């Protein structure tokens with residue numbers, strides 16, 4: 001079977017199972033557009049992007065950012081887990097202190113991809129508030145599951161990517177469902193606004209809006 005056909009069948013498989021492929025492509029478009037807009041708005045020749053909750057190894061957001069960013073842009077990686085260093089030049093794994101200190105590193109974009117759903121709502125709100133305060137002037141780019149109105153059985157059938165299966169095993173079904181079904185599209189927008197952020201853009205990442213992307217700035 002030719003390579004193109006394999007890629008096509010792979011895409012069809014993912015389309016049928018949770019629309020992972022479609023969402024990945026839309027997330028890439030979202031990052032590409034946001035980086036271009038921030039480059040233009042700041043007039044900077046190189047920007048700094050913080051991938052907050054980037055994952056231990058190869059998270060979706062990090063994989064996309066490593067490809068989308070221009071060579072001279074700086075990519076900062078942070079997670080509560082130990083983060084594997086990147087092969088991309090101009091990429092640094094940073095410690096918590098650099099984000100929250102009196103003299104924090106300043107990012108132009110702070111990226112949160114599939115992080116907020118893991119936190120209780122009040123913690124998620126505080127995190128957004130704190131990030132927009134300490135990363136003053138940064139554009140926040142947020143991506144998360146918006147599966148609240150699906151049935152529990154359907155969600156378990158949809159979220160079959162390797163990473164999702166790993167989280168399901170780690171958490172158990174009850175906690176996996178509670179976190180991954182936390183938001184509706186309106187619910188995640190409400191959370192972002194309640195943290196004092198102004199939404200510039202909301203986009204469904206797939207045609208059933210299993211996932212939503214939001215771009216927001218501090219009001």
Ligand SMILES: C[S@@+](CC[C@H](N)C(=O)[O-])C[C@H]1O[C@@H](n2cnc3c(N)ncnc32)[C@H](O)[C@@H]1O
Pocket residue numbers: 052053054055056058059060061062078079080081112113114115118119
């Ligand atoms: C589902 S993974 C998503 C990873 C990656 N961003 C992606 O797009 O695939 C969520 C990540 O958020 C991290 N995380 C959870 N709570 C966090 C917190 N309060 N601060 C920083 N990272 C956190 C977890 O350790 C995990 O690596």
